[in-house]
Amino acid sequence: MKPLYRRLLIVGIAMGVVATSLIIGVGQTLFLQRSRIGNLVSGAYWIYHGGDSPNTIYGMSLDLARTVQSWLPKGTASSAVAVDYGRSIRIGPEFYQSNVVGTDFTFLQFFELEVEGRFFTEEEQETRKRVCAVTSDIYELFGSDLKFITIGDAEFEVVGVVRGEMYRQGAMPLDYSTNSVFLPIEVYYSDIQNEDSLAGLVAEIAVLAPELTKGDLQRVLSANLSSLENAPSLKVLQWGEADRTELVRVLLALTAIFLVAFVVFLLAGLNIVQIASASVYDRHRVFGLKAALGAAPGDIVKEVSQEILGCALQGGYLGVVVAGIVNTLLNHYVGKYWAAFNMVTALAGVVLALVVGWITSLIPARKAAMIDPVKALREER
Amino acid sequence: MLELNGISKVYGQGASQVEALRDVDLNISPGEFVAVMGTSGCGKTTLLNIIGCLDTATSGIYTLQGKDVSRLSLKDKARVRNKTFGFVFQAFNLLAEYTVLENVTLPLRYSGVPKRRWKEQGLGVLERLGIADLSSRYPDQLSGGQQQRVAIARALVNDPEIIIADEPTGNLDTGTGREIVSVLCDLVEKQKKIVILATHDGAVASRAQRLLQMVDGRIIDDSTVPTGAVSFSHPAE
Numbered sequence: 001m002k003p004l005y006r007r008l009l010i011v012g013i014a015m016g017v018v019a020t021s022l023i024i025g026v027g028q029t030l031f032l033q034r035s036r037i038g039n040l041v042s043g044a045y046w047i048y049h050g051g052d053s054p055n056t057i058y059g060m061s062l063d064l065a066r067t068v069q070s071w072l073p074k075g076t077a078s079s080a081v082a083v084d085y086g087r088s089i090r091i092g093p094e095f096y097q098s099n100v101v102g103t104d105f106t107f108l109q110f111f112e113l114e115v116e117g118r119f120f121t122e123e124e125q126e127t128r129k130r131v132c133a134v135t136s137d138i139y140e141l142f143g144s145d146l147k148f149i150t151i152g153d154a155e156f157e158v159v160g161v162v163r164g165e166m167y168r169q170g171a172m173p174l175d176y177s178t179n180s181v182f183l184p185i186e187v188y189y190s191d192i193q194n195e196d197s198l199a200g201l202v203a204e205i206a207v208l209a210p211e212l213t214k215g216d217l218q219r220v221l222s223a224n225l226s227s228l229e230n231a232p233s234l235k236v237l238q239w240g241e242a243d244r245t246e247l248v249r250v251l252l253a254l255t256a257i258f259l260v261a262f263v264v265f266l267l268a269g270l271n272i273v274q275i276a277s278a279s280v281y282d283r284h285r286v287f288g289l290k291a292a293l294g295a296a297p298g299d300i301v302k303e304v305s306q307e308i309l310g311c312a313l314q315g316g317y318l319g320v321v322v323a324g325i326v327n328t329l330l331n332h333y334v335g336k337y338w339a340a341f342n343m344v345t346a347l348a349g350v351v352l353a354l355v356v357g358w359i360t361s362l363i364p365a366r367k368a369a370m371i372d373p374v375k376a377l378r379e380e381r
Numbered sequence: 382m383l384e385l386n387g388i389s390k391v392y393g394q395g396a397s398q399v400e401a402l403r404d405v406d407l408n409i410s411p412g413e414f415v416a417v418m419g420t421s422g423c424g425k426t427t428l429l430n431i432i433g434c435l436d437t438a439t440s441g442i443y444t445l446q447g448k449d450v451s452r453l454s455l456k457d458k459a460r461v462r463n464k465t466f467g468f469v470f471q472a473f474n475l476l477a478e479y480t481v482l483e484n485v486t487l488p489l490r491y492s493g494v495p496k497r498r499w500k501e502q503g504l505g506v507l508e509r510l511g512i513a514d515l516s517s518r519y520p521d522q523l524s525g526g527q528q529q530r531v532a533i534a535r536a537l538v539n540d541p542e543i544i545i546a547d548e549p550t551g552n553l554d555t556g557t558g559r560e561i562v563s564v565l566c567d568l569v570e571k572q573k574k575i576v577i578l579a580t581h582d583g584a585v586a587s588r589a590q591r592l593l594q595m596v597d598g599r600i601i602d603d604s605t606v607p608t609g610a611v612s613f614s615h616p617a618e
Contacts, residue, residue: 285474286476289474289476290487290491291459292433292435292462292468293462293463293468293487293488293491293535294459294460294462294463294464294488294491294492294539295459295463295490295491296455296456296459296460296491297455297456297459298456299459299490299491373435374430374435374436377470377472377474
C-alpha cells in the first residue's frame with residue numbers, strides 16, 4: 001500500500017475512533033444525566049446577594065438578612081446561613097479542621113435529617129447560648145469525649161448529632177453533610193467572628209414557602225428593596241434550579257458534540273472505505289499479477305485485510321491518544337458531568353478500530369480478490 | 382501432459398461478439414518447446430491464457446495432467462497456476478516496490494513453502510540464471526534483459542513443469558532476446574520442462590521444436606520446426 005493511502009487510512013480510522021469514543025462518552029453522559037433534569041424542589045428557595053452567576057456569593061450582613069427575613073409572609077420558614085470554612089476547632093486536647101456554620105434553629109426543616117440529642121432551640125438562639133450540633137462523622141471520630149468544642153476562645157456545649165444530606169448542588173456553596181459544626185448565627189457573629197450584625201457575611205437565606213412561587217418571592221423582595229437606600233441586588237433561586245439550568249446548558253452542548261461526532265463517524269467510515277478501495281484500484285495490476293502467479297482469492301482477501309487491519313491498529317492507538325486529549329478538554333469544560341475516559345474506553349477504542357478496519361476491508365478485499373488477471377495484465381502500465 | 386479438444390473462446394455478446402479461439406485441438410508432452418506464431422489478434426495470448434488457467438474456455442475440454450480444468454474451482458486453478466505453471470510476460474511485470482529477490486519469491490508466498498526457505502530457493506534460481514548478484518536491487522535499477530531474467534527466475538522458483546512465455550523478447554533488443562530464448566531452451570533440454578512461447582519473431586520461433594501457426598483463432602499449422610529460420614505467412618497474403 002502506498003504511504004499516502006496508509007497515512008490517510010490511519011488518520012481516517014483514528015478519526016473514527018475519536019468520534020466513536022465521543023459518541024459513547026457523550027451518549028453515556030446524556031443517558032445518565034437526563035434523569036437529573038426537572039428535579040426542582042417545590043416551595044424551597046435560596047435568597048442570595050449576587051451577580052448573574054448563581055454560584056457567586058457576595059453575601060449580606062446579618063442585619064440585612066434579618067430585614068429580608070422580616071419581609072417574608074407569616075408562616076414562611078427561613079434560615080440565614082453564614083459559614084467559616086476549615087476553621088480550627090479544639091475538642092479536648094486535639095485540634096481539628098471543620099466548617100463552622102452559623103444558622104437559625106429552623107435550619108433542620110430544610111433537610112431530612114436524623115438527630116441524636118437535639119439541634120439548638122429558638123430559646124437558645126435568642127439567649128445566645130453557646131451550644132452546637134455536629135455532623136455524625138465528627139461524633140464518630142471523637143465518640144463520648146465529644147461534650148464540648150472550643151472555637152477561638154469560646155467553648156460550646158455539643159447538644160446533638162445530625163446525620164443526613166445537607167447539600168443542594170449548584171445552589172449551596174458547601175456540602176454541610178460532613179465535617180460541620182452548627183451553632184446559632186448571632187453567637188457565630190459575636191463570639192466567633194467578633195463582628196456585629198452589620199458586618200460579616202451571610203452567604204444565603206434558605207426559605208421554605210410552599211404557598212409562594214418564585215415570582216411571588218421576587219415580587220416581595222422587589223417591593224421592599226425599593227424602599228431601601230443603596231438597595232443590594234438580591235436574587236431568588238428555586239432549589240435545584242441552578243443545577244437544572246447548568247445541566248440543560250451542558251446537555252445541549254453535549255448533544256451538539258454528539259451530533260458532530262456522529263457526522264464525523266459517518267464521514268470517517270466513508271473515508272476508510274474510499275481510501276481502501278482506491279488503494280486496491282491503484283494496485284489493480286499488482287493483484288492481477290499475484291493472482292496469475294497463484295494467489296487464490298482467499299490469499300488476496302487475507303493480504304488486503306491484513307494491510308487494512310495494520311492501519312486500523314495504528315489508527316486505533318492514535319485515535320485513543322487523541323480521544324484522551326479531547327476528553328481532557330471536554331472534562332475541563334463540562335467537568336462533573338463528563339463520563340470518565342479510562343482503560344476500558346481506550347481498549348474499546350482499539351478493538352473498535354480493528355472491528356471497523358475488518359468490516360471496511362471486506363469490500364476492497366473482495367474487489368481485489370475478484371480482479372481478473374487477464375484483464376489486469378492486459379492494461380497498459 | 383496437456384490436451385485441448387475443441388476449445389473455443391468467445392468474448393462479448395451479440396453484435397460485439399468476438400471469437401478469439403475456434404475449435405482448437407492441441408496435445409503437448411513433457412520436454413517440448415512449442416512456439417505459437419501469428420499476427421496480432423490471432424488468439425495466441427488467449428490460447429496461452431487458457432492453457433495457463435488464467436482464462437476459461439467458452440466450450441471444449443481442456444485436460445491437464447489428466448484432470449478436466451473446467452471443473453476446477455477458482456482456488457484450485459490458482460493452485461495449478463502456482464505449482465504447474467511459470468509465467469513470463471512481454472512487459473516483465475515485476476513489482477517496482479519489491480527487490481529482485483522479493484519479486485522472485487513472490488509465488489512461494491502462495492505455495493505453502495515455509496518462509497525460512499524463500500530466500501534459499503530464490504537465491505538458488507537466481508544463481509542458476511547467473512543474476513544472484515542482483516538480488517537486492519530494484520527492477521528500475523536493471524536493464525530490460527536483466528528484468529526478463531528475473532521474470533524467468535520468478536517463473537522457475539516453484540519448479541513448475543510448464544513455462545508459458547507470452548512474447549518474452551518483445552521488449553528486448555535482438556541480442557538480449559536471443560539470450561533469453563537460450564535460457565528457455567536450456568529449461569527444455571536440461572530440465573525437460575514444457576515451454577510454450579508466443580512470438581511474432583521467426584528467429585525466436587526457430588529455436589523451438591514445434592511451431593503452431595495461428596490465424597483468426599485457429600491453429601492452421603502444427604509442425605516440427607526445421608533447423609534454421611522460420612517464416613510465417615498469412616494465407617491471405
